[in-house]
Amino acid sequence: MDLELGKRTAGLWDSFTYWFGRRSLQSRLIAAYIFIILGPCLMVSFYSYGAINNTYVSDAIDKNSYLLQMEKLYINNQIESMERAVQMAYEDKEVREYLAYTKEPDLSELVEFNTDVFINMTRIQYNNPNLEHLRLYSNSNVHEIWPIFFREVRVSTEPWYQKALKLKGQLSWSFLNNDTELMNRFAGQTPKLVPKVSLLREMSVPTNNHIGMVQVDMLLERFTPKTYTTVQDSQSQMFLVDEEMQLFTRPDHSFLQENGEMAVAIADRLEAYRKTGNWDINYTENGKSFLLINTPLDRINAYLLNVVSMEGVMKDISHTRNLIIGVNIGFIILVTAIAYVLNAFILKNLRVLTETMKKVRRGEAYTAITVRGGGEVGELAHHFSKLMNTINTLVAQAVYKQALSKEAELRTLHNQIDAHFLYNTLENIKMLAEMEDQRTISDALTSLGGMMRYNFKWSGEYVKLRDEIRHIENYIEVMNIRFEHPIVLMLNIEHSYAELEVLKMSLQPIVENSVKHAWYGEQEEAENRTIHIDVSEGDGDIFIAIRDNGSGLTTDRLLTLHEALYAKEEVSEFASEPGDHTRRAGGIGLRNVHQRLQLFYGEEYGLEVQSSIGRGTTVFMTLPKVLLTGDKQL
Template identity: 50%
Template sequence: MGGKIRFHLQSMSHWLGRRSMQSRLVAAYIVILLIPSIVVSNYLFDQIRDSYISDTVKQGQYLLELEKVNMINQIEAMELAVQLTIAESDILDYVSTKEELPTEELLELSRGPFTDMINIQTNNPNIAHLRLFADNDKISEIWPVIFHERRIRQEPWFAGLDLREGEELWLFKDRDPDILHRNVTDANDRMPKVSLVRAVHAGGKRIGLIQVEMLLKQFSPKAFASVVDEGSQMMVADGGGAIFLDEEQPFVGGNPGLREAIAAEFAEMRRLGTPERRFSVNKHPYLLVGTPVEQVGAHLLNAVSLEAVHARVSKAEKQIVAANFLLIGLLSVITYMLNSFILKNLRRLTDAMKKVRRGEKPAGLPLTGGGEIGELAFHFNKLIHTINELIAQGVKKQALTKEAELRTLHSQIDSHFLYNTLENIKMLAEMENQRTISDSLTSLGGMMRYNFKWSGEYVSLRDEIRHIENYVAVMNIRFDEPIRLELQLGPGLLEIEVLKMSLQPIVENAVKHAWNGTEEGERRIRIDAAEAPDERIVIRLRDNGAGIEAGRLERLNASMQRESAGSVEQERSGKQTFGIGLRNVHQRIRLYYGKPYGLQVYSEEGRYTEAVITLPKVLLMGGSAGNEKHSDRG
């Protein structure tokens, strides 16, 4: 096995070794992008799946709690019916009598207390039966409320009723037989019900028991509703683990295998004490959520199919995978094009070397850029130059001409070469222990990167502030009294969106015009950012300089509000334009965010100048405080 792996690795290495450098770089970039993409995608898949299932669990628990409230209301109604019945002393006297009553007294009881007992059931139509079973053979049964205990003594729960010492007994049954026709099959008895049974005592002994029954379709209407839901079904489980449900519902009622699995999972839920269980039946995922109904010793269950959840997760996974492949494909194309541009000079150098080997005399390689390719090109051109000098003076002149052209092209330094050069100078400064020069070069490099990297109009406040810090650090090289930058930014505001280069012109204006060199004390520029009550962000930039004369300040603010660019005040010297930078910032803010936003300048001569910027609160990465779809934003 190990030999096969080594063989395949060697074959792949040999195949890659024969590819061009551009192909190998593109393959390396794809692998570098693919591995993190797979890791992040798997993490996102797990998060999406857990989120969907969590939402399904919460929704199931919410429905159960609503149904539990209905059940508690029915429980209270049944308990109230019991209390009202046993509170009637005439009924208890009749049940405990030692002699048969005459017909007149029976008629009187029937018209009085027994009618009240029937009215208790009539007033609560959800109660199916209200019956009092007497342990007294001397009384007469009065249908449908007074019966002899012999009618229910064969019930399995009857023998243990005395051991409960007067406590309520709640029973769930899947049938509702007619007690008056127990030997007659009734098609309507296939209705599950719940019974409340309680012993009745008088004179220190049990004289009978009272039973209140309610059909489960009234006791738990959502579990036994007539509305068919193909994705979920609610059911009731008693203390013994028996499950009662609407058999007409096809979700569980028509699926015996699912019903058996629910019974097993419910038993496991009770054993572990968990409110939910996930399981599968015939490779179909399901979720079982339960909540106890302590008053009756039962549980309310909700079985939910996770097919729809898995379908949504699968759809999200496909979209993420498609987006990844699209992104990787796009980046691969861009990488291929960039590599073609970067390696173009290398291919040209290779072609030139092949021509020299064939005896041809190339005219030189006008290659730009630094690094190894530039160095190789330089030495190759020097070699060609030396060879051509030995051949003829004319060839030498031509080579010198090409070399001059090459030096001209080398002067066109791109930004990356300039960054590298600044880094080299910075390293030299650090080697000479010139920390001030090194820090200044770092700040200058940061400014240049920020200026050259214009990938969009919007940046975070954090990036703009960092650029201002670099700018102030570079400017402080010029001053004997450095400028102190103070920041007071509200919590969570570093990630808000601002327009790129919207704060730096204001700071630059302060650096150039705020101090005339005669001031005493520390020079300070303070930047405050805070959230206004109307979901706006207010950024204040304040210096402690000489300020602006009142009339000039009024003209400056008025000029920023005009639409025409020609209204900006011109200095008499003609060497400087006053207010252009501030007006550009104001107009850009209004262009991108709308007229309610912009810039206002305040000042007091001899004390301060303050520029106040108003922006909508928008987070750079798409989140916001309600303004992510601001109607005024361009």
Template identity: 40%
Template sequence: MFNRPSSWWRRLLGWLERLSIQRRLFLSYIIIILIPTFLVSLWIFRELKNSYIEDLVKKGQKGLEIEAISVKLNIETMERSAQLTLSNKEMLYYLDRSSETSTADLIEFKDSVYSAIQQIQFNNPNLEHIRVYMNGNKTPEIWPIFLRESRIQSKPWYEGALRLNRQEMWSFELSDIDPLQENASKKLDAVPKLSLLREIEYPKDQHAGILQVDMPLARFFPNTFQQSGDRQSQMLVMDQEGRLFYNANTAFWQALGLQLEVLTSKLKAQLTKGSGSFQFSDHGASYLAVFQPIERLGVYSLQLTSLEQAFRDINWIRNWILLVNVILFALLSISTYSLTSLILKKLRLLSESMKKVRKGEFHFNIAVYGQDEVGELAHHFRKMLSKINDLIAEGVDKRAASKEAELRTLKNQIDSHFLYNTLENIKMLAEIEQQHGISDALTSLGVMMRYNLRWTSEFTKLGDELDHLHHFVALMNLRFDDQTELDTSALTPYADQELLKMTLQPIVENAMKHGRRTGPGRASLRITALAHVEGDVLILTLTDNGAGIAPQRLDQLNLAIRQRQATHPPGPPPAGETMTGSGHGIGLSNVHQRIEMTYGYGCGLRLESEEGSWTRVIVTVPYRMLKGGAPHA
């Protein structure tokens, strides 16, 4: 169960590894650039929409607050007018009359009470009517203020007005109907109005009539019913019965495709106590409604805003930005594809070149150049091919030199048994003649000849090389009056060390020929051999107590040893090639070249000397002990 995510991850990595570099780059662009850009753009525009809606809500709330101030002033105006009317005692006496009114009393009433009420209406131009509906039958009607209560008994608010008990009542009407018209459906004015209703009791607790103060909604809600060219928002009022009151002649309602039934149902479902806002949609169009209650009237004042144009503009900008991102992504992908194609073309050339090298083809050129990373890689690849060709040529030269040395060895081995037998016969004659010195010299010479002519391998043990060296010194002592002493006892622990044949003889021969002191007080030549191990190399030193070498000459010899090309291929140095003053270091140079070619750079020999005191030859070879015929470090 816990291995499933890791298994899924491994499969995903395997699938990615099988894709080409170009497809990986394209996929990474999609994941790193395109998808985040889309998500960020969507988030930004969503926040932009939310911010826009918040601004609309604040704007709507501010508009509703301004409208609420106007409504409050109009409510106070209507209440004050009603209170002034009800405070007229003469009017109350008139309503309470139980006898017929004379003409003189009517004229006086009209000049005083009627004119006072009419003056209240004139002082408040927003008021449309002040009407007093009389319950008594003895008082005549005086149009348009004093009318019979029987004319309004069909009004929906009439029964409620009878039960007000000194309270007030507010009623919305869709039109202003003249009570004197016999046909109540005939309208005096189609403009809706708001009525303030008060029951008239006189004397106390005795119903005398109903007071009605009217104000058109266009004046009561000035901002709601004003003529505006705003096609995006409009204010409206909804009463307790769910009826909507608004200015139907504005540009907003003319452009709006919203059905009033749908709007009413949405508002009824969302309106709650207190103020707030909500969004709704109809036929794909979005709307914002900001509402605020007018508690004195029991209605809601609303600001309705169409979000279509704003959302359309925001979506248009969003789509354009996304389209620009897609175009930029496409351009980036195309440019990246072109650049990677150039890079991959060079890499394919390098890959084909590597395949040729794997097949054994080394003599070709790579046509890839430049200062970038691929160009640098191609440059080093060309250098590697050149180095491989040099190593192959060097290996061929070594093999040819080795074959030539083997042929030379075979030539030297012709009739070797004849020579050995001849020397044995001469030795027997010397023994018979009691010439023991000659017999010993012939023994040393025979051993040396066997060692030199038995050239089956380039390598030998240090112990065998030292035995050969002692025989060589014994023969050389026959040539010189001064005896040479060779001390190799310190090398006994390294007798099994691997060494190239004929490495030490040229060094000792050079010391015996050129290291002897001349003149009075000269001493016998003593050569001391020492050895020690440093890391993975063995350092051999052969030091004599001879005449030494001048510093300038010593530098020339060390330089000649390292720079001189070997005159002969690897193998035993030809006779007579020793380090003489006129030989230019051919013998030691040959030894150095053989060691360096066999073991590599860092191995070889060098000279140290102090003029008049000593000379030391230092030989550096890998530390390898031969046991049972195989090298062992």
């Protein structure tokens, strides 16, 4: 699947490059301008959009976090007010005594209690107008004084009351969804669906001797007014969440009405926050984004949460994005128009040159082209005129060369006839030698015929290494007719190197140089005369070493040979050592091979000669590893 996708992508890219390459230069230049400008514009736009987006979101978080902290400060004030009211009732000695009565108080005690203590309790509530109820519960059968003193049996079964009893004198906070009517003045009365918060504390005299309970209530709309605000706000909504993960918020225009999973999500995140301390501020439901900003209310073991809708913020961001896109499009259109006009003016001379070239291609006679102005187009027009003049000259020369070519073909045919005549003559002489049982002469004629075929058959500059080696073997066999003790050719060539590409007649001159100059004087008929040819490989190149066991060269003669071999200008002949007129070092032949190698393969290839007196001479040839097919082996 991935391979098919890659092929399809490559095909589409090739189609696009072909189509784009056929467009006019002006169109491609304009496309290049747009691409060059579009890239930075997109980068700047994306960066600006990201920065603006982060700024809007950061401002929304900061603004609503500030509102949340202000509401938290207000709630803390209400908490202190409720705690102060509980503390005042809890520490009143006469209240404790009344709640601890085990017998029915007489009338005078009730009147005195009602005149003093009850008035004081009522004053606590009046001094704190946000308090909804101040209630004291007794576990005895004392008289109830509504709406403050009640018997405990009225609320003893309530879960929030049982929770306060278990705390044994510690403060207990409870959040309720309704305000129960304790006096039961009407049968079947439904409790008011008014959420409230209650603060309770058990009273005991002495310690662990339960006598009653003090309770202070406050409606949540007074406890946290922003949570229950009546102002219609579609951008944010506050929630109060108690330790049991109950959510308290305004019933109207609530986010919970359109987002049914939000309540569960808030509870789950608060549970996770309680365990790990990590809070995820982002929330998405029904394609809408919200920010959940949270702050704990440690004193009441609850949380205050501000849910902020990002719809308005996203509208502002979208407007800014559209503005950026519009500015970019307008800028690109303006640049494109300016580039089109300028390119049309700049490329006018180029179009004139193009039309002239088209006329020449159609075979029309070339007339001089006039291009005003300089620059690259003017220079191109000048060189085009020069080119056309050169072409006209070459056409005239081609006609002359065509005649010479015909003559050369006739000469080639004639030479082929002469070569075939010579081959046939050698074959006839070979047959006569065999008939006279002259095997040596017959073998020499066979080798000579192979050499002549190799020389005359010049089909190209490159041959296989095995063909060049076979030619050298023929040459050695022919030359050994002269010597009583033949020269032995030793080959150390792996079979895999037989197909290597070498220049034709590149090894034979080196071997011929050894045959002619390696042994001289008394050594010309010496035994054990050998020529070694070794082939090795390294770093992708081929190294061919041709080594003889002849007399070798002195240091001065080797230096002179190197100067002739690597000379920039051609020398007439490599001079022999003074006093030695019988031997030459073959410098011209080596130089020709060296120059051919560098001409066909490069300056890094060629010959290197090493020699010393009494140790023979070695010629190293370096050439690239290439098969005759032309594929370079890496």
